[in-house]
Amino acid sequence: MTLQDIRYALRQLRKSPGFTLTAVITLALGIGANTAIFTLVHGILLRSLPVADPSQLYRIGDTDDCCVNGGFVGQNGDFDIFSYDLYLHLKNAAPEFEQLAAVQAGQNTFSVRRGEALSKSLRSEYVSGNFFSTLGIGPYAGRVLGESDDAPAAAPVTVLSYSAWQHEFAADPAIVGATISIQARPFTVIGIAPPGFFGDRVTDRPPDFWMPLSSEPYVNGDSAILHHADSNWLYPIGRVRPGTNIAALQTRLSAALRQWLSTRPMYTDNGGSAVIPKQHVVIVPGGGGIQNLQQEAGQGLKMLMILSTVVLLIACANIANLLLARGTARRADIAVRMALGAGRRIVIRQIITESVLLSCIGGLAGLAVAYGGSRTILALAFPDARNLPVDASPSLAVLGFAFLASLVTGVLFGIAPAWMASHAQPAEALRGVNRSTRDRSSLPQKALVVFQAALSLVLLAGAILMTKSLGKLEHQDFGIATTNRYVLHFDPAGAGYTIDRVPALYREIEDRFSALPGVSSVGMALYSPLEGDNWGECVIQQGYPAPGPDSKCGSTWDRVSTHFLDAIGVPIVRGRGFTEQDTQTAPQVVLVNETFAKKFFPNQDAVGKHFGIDETKYSGSFEIAGVFSTLK
Amino acid sequence: MIELKNIERSYKTGYTETWVLRRIGLTIKEGEFVTVMGPSGAGKSSLLNVLALLDDGWLGEYWLGEKPAHKLNRKQRADLARQRIGMVFQSYHLLDDLTVAENIDLPLSYKSLPAKDRQGMVADILDRFKIVAKKDLFPSQLSGGQQQLVGIARAVVHAPALLLADEPTGNLHSTQAREIMELFCELNRQGTTIVQVTHSLENARYGSRIVELHDGWLTRDENLHAHSTEVGAK
Numbered sequence: 001m002t003l004q005d006i007r008y009a010l011r012q013l014r015k016s017p018g019f020t021l022t023a024v025i026t027l028a029l030g031i032g033a034n035t036a037i038f039t040l041v042h043g044i045l046l047r048s049l050p051v052a053d054p055s056q057l058y059r060i061g062d063t064d065d066c067c068v069n070g071g072f073v074g075q076n077g078d079f080d081i082f083s084y085d086l087y088l089h090l091k092n093a094a095p096e097f098e099q100l101a102a103v104q105a106g107q108n109t110f111s112v113r114r115g116e117a118l119s120k121s122l123r124s125e126y127v128s129g130n131f132f133s134t135l136g137i138g139p140y141a142g143r144v145l146g147e148s149d150d151a152p153a154a155a156p157v158t159v160l161s162y163s164a165w166q167h168e169f170a171a172d173p174a175i176v177g178a179t180i181s182i183q184a185r186p187f188t189v190i191g192i193a194p195p196g197f198f199g200d201r202v203t204d205r206p207p208d209f210w211m212p213l214s215s216e217p218y219v220n221g222d223s224a225i226l227h228h229a230d231s232n233w234l235y236p237i238g239r240v241r242p243g244t245n246i247a248a249l250q251t252r253l254s255a256a257l258r259q260w261l262s263t264r265p266m267y268t269d270n271g272g273s274a275v276i277p278k279q280h281v282v283i284v285p286g287g288g289g290i291q292n293l294q295q296e297a298g299q300g301l302k303m304l305m306i307l308s309t310v311v312l313l314i315a316c317a318n319i320a321n322l323l324l325a326r327g328t329a330r331r332a333d334i335a336v337r338m339a340l341g342a343g344r345r346i347v348i349r350q351i352i353t354e355s356v357l358l359s360c361i362g363g364l365a366g367l368a369v370a371y372g373g374s375r376t377i378l379a380l381a382f383p384d385a386r387n388l389p390v391d392a393s394p395s396l397a398v399l400g401f402a403f404l405a406s407l408v409t410g411v412l413f414g415i416a417p418a419w420m421a422s423h424a425q426p427a428e429a430l431r432g433v434n435r436s437t438r439d440r441s442s443l444p445q446k447a448l449v450v451f452q453a454a455l456s457l458v459l460l461a462g463a464i465l466m467t468k469s470l471g472k473l474e475h476q477d478f479g480i481a482t483t484n485r486y487v488l489h490f491d492p493a494g495a496g497y498t499i500d501r502v503p504a505l506y507r508e509i510e511d512r513f514s515a516l517p518g519v520s521s522v523g524m525a526l527y528s529p530l531e532g533d534n535w536g537e538c539v540i541q542q543g544y545p546a547p548g549p550d551s552k553c554g555s556t557w558d559r560v561s562t563h564f565l566d567a568i569g570v571p572i573v574r575g576r577g578f579t580e581q582d583t584q585t586a587p588q589v590v591l592v593n594e595t596f597a598k599k600f601f602p603n604q605d606a607v608g609k610h611f612g613i614d615e616t617k618y619s620g621s622f623e624i625a626g627v628f629s630t631l632k
Numbered sequence: 633m634i635e636l637k638n639i640e641r642s643y644k645t646g647y648t649e650t651w652v653l654r655r656i657g658l659t660i661k662e663g664e665f666v667t668v669m670g671p672s673g674a675g676k677s678s679l680l681n682v683l684a685l686l687d688d689g690w691l692g693e694y695w696l697g698e699k700p701a702h703k704l705n706r707k708q709r710a711d712l713a714r715q716r717i718g719m720v721f722q723s724y725h726l727l728d729d730l731t732v733a734e735n736i737d738l739p740l741s742y743k744s745l746p747a748k749d750r751q752g753m754v755a756d757i758l759d760r761f762k763i764v765a766k767k768d769l770f771p772s773q774l775s776g777g778q779q780q781l782v783g784i785a786r787a788v789v790h791a792p793a794l795l796l797a798d799e800p801t802g803n804l805h806s807t808q809a810r811e812i813m814e815l816f817c818e819l820n821r822q823g824t825t826i827v828q829v830t831h832s833l834e835n836a837r838y839g840s841r842i843v844e845l846h847d848g849w850l851t852r853d854e855n856l857h858a859h860s861t862e863v864g865a866k
Binding site: 008332333339 | 714
């Protein structure tokens with residue numbers, strides 16, 4: 001490609017402003033859509049944590065189980081979430097890790113207050129004392145957590161993220177060394193993490209502060225899980241020594257896992273020993289951090305990438321067709337050039353130069369489309385995001401991608417016209433081009449139209465199916481009434497309420513809300529419906545043997561107030577609902593849905609039946625008082 | 633310079649085959665100025681295409697100097713044409729988006745010459761054709777005669793041994809036509825072999841020889857400086 005080719009191509013484009021504008025807009029949309037998706041792919045799927053030498057980091061576990069689990073994990077024995085004791089066991093068994101940190105699988109939202117200021121809901125994460133040193137992260141101010149901070153007798157301390165320091169504490173340098181209240185408990189802020197560091201994973205709400213694992217019992221009191229050896233809630237991530245054989249390490253850690261499981265009755269009882277041999281861990285590169293978001297969004301992003309590529313291909317076919325149509329007018333030029341000595345290579349080079357130049361201009365315009373597009377997608381995909389560590393601004397990699405996409409696009413849509421031009425008969429120049437009766441471009445043009453139509457049809461069908469699916473999702477029957485229902489979240493613990501004061505608080509909330517004009521019903525629940533969160537347990541029916549490790553005994557549960565089902569419009573279909581007489585001192589009654597009744601008590605009346613959790617001896621703990629219509 | 637033996641060319645249209653050149657035998661010596669004449673459809677332009685090595689579909693033998701063009705592939709023919717042949721067209725065929733200087737530079741740019749040498753050659757030809765003042769103009773800013781002058785300058789800038797011209801004055805008025813023909817004579821005097829196609833007998837008289845085609849057959853070969861020869865046809 002020479003300067004002369006570029007100059008000539010520019011003149012050609014300037015000569016046909018209508019064509020140029022149409023092509024540039026089409027390309028800007030096509031390349032822009034691809035670049036927008038790539039911005040997200042790069043920002044979410046391909047990015048490394050902003051830590052020292054991320055390639056040395058490895059995670060034990062490869063899936064996204066969350067947030068507190070008990071018993072065997074998954075169906076195939078792939079362990080990915082661990083208790084504190086099990087983490088320590090694996091850490092001792094793997095000296096290949098220079099350092100092995102543990103991070104909380106699911107993060108919390110805690111009430112944080114400084115002095116007498118109003119409390120803020122901030123995101124927290126429990127991490128082991130070696131978390132920052134494992135990642136190679138030093139402090140921006142003060143100091144980061146150390147091993148000594150993660151000890152039972154250590155003073156409660158926390159490290160703020162740079163973003164939280166900026167936005168929640170007005171960048172006050174005096175915060176370092178100050179005491180703040182977290183869930184109504186005093187913690188000393190010992191330091192601020194450096195700017196740009198967002199923790200161990202890409203998430204829409206990165207932690208605002210980190211606390212040592214040892215402070216978990218201090219915050220959670222009786223419900224603490226740090227020393228529950230069978231409560232799995234941690235992800236281990238560590239830095240391996242150079243030259244470590246990861247496959248061998250994985251084998252040894254899997255053996256260590258099995259050895260540990262075989263010492264725990266939780267895993268050995270009720271036939272559990274039989275499935276221990278298939279339990280294992282998978283060690284995966286951890287440079288990108290914990291991949292939960294990547295695993296959730298990965299498929300969607302890949303699908304979007306495919307769709308935007310199809311859109312770009314359609315744009316290519318469209319412009320190739322336009323170029324072919326223009327080719328009739330340019331045939332004289334090409335024929336004269338060939339008559340004056342231009343070889344095929346030169347002719348092809350000239351046409352490709354023109355198309356690549358066009359696509360590069362389209363690519364430049366596409367960067368603006370990409371910026372707007374990726375911002376919009378991020379806003380739609382993460383509407384509640386705070387401090388999302390994914391930037392819509394084009395990075396060097398994104399610029400590189402856009403340039404490469406422009407180059408490939410230019411070559412793609414330039415090939416057909418270039419091929420046609422290179423097969424022009426220069427003799428036509430002598431005969432006079434107007435005497436040419438053949439229309440050599442018609443066949444490729446038809447092929448391109450067919451190609452375009454086929455791809456458009458695929459996209460259209462996909463779009464219609466997607467719209468139908470979205471419509472169905474939007475209008476599906478959740479089994480509850482959602483009209484005029486509003487959800488409020490309370491955090492009594494964050495406000496310093498102890499467990500003994502909570503029942504009175506709930507009663508008062510219920511009474512005062514019920515007394516408001518326009519409020520017809522008030523219900524309270526540990527988790528509201530459609531929130532996407534609740535607890536699960538293995539159900540043991542009274543009179544039945546204990547379920548084995550492979551049995552499908554799981555059921556989710558929620559703790560609710562007396563009028564909760566009324567408030568969400570769910571009818572009782574058998575038995576009764578909760579009453580004011582169902583107090584802490586009355587027999588423990590539960591309401592189950594129809595699906596539960598059919599699953600655990602098939603062909604029976606579930607009302608009056610008993611079941612329990614954990615162990616067979618507790619199988620009579622709960623009595624089913626009623627059955628309600630199944631809700632989602 | 634040129635030797636054609638039994639050159640034949642036909643075009644297939646559906647099931648019918650139309651012959652445009654039939655058993656052409658022609659020898660053109662170096663330094664000759666030959667005019668090809670004949671009625672429309674006689675095969676003049678087809679013959680010129682063969683001579684220019686722009687057409688691949690002919691049969692027979694074509695020797696250009698010592699080179700057997702009939703044995704060369706398309707690329708080799710293009711290389712040979714690039715080195716030895718210059719073309720002048722009736723409709724000038726200047727590229728609208730290139731300036732006069734860039735148009736003249738075009739055949740040089742296909743010869744892998746250093747840019748400096750090319751600039752020198754273009755400057756020389758602009759000077760020689762007295763169109764230096766027009767070098768930055770675009771073809772649309774020139775008259776027909778000026779455009780053809782540029783077309784000829786472009787054809788001879790790389791000093792071809794053979795200059796082929798297809799109706800070079802067809803679109804010009806008589807004064808301009810005379811100037812162009814005198815320029816051809818001048819080029820011919822300087823050693824360029826010229827083959828032109830024309831309908832004009834007046835223009836033909838500038839040359840040294842007239843060959844005439846009828847229905848693809850070479851029917852007459854007249855040396856204007858000697859007695860004419862009737863070529864035996866059919």
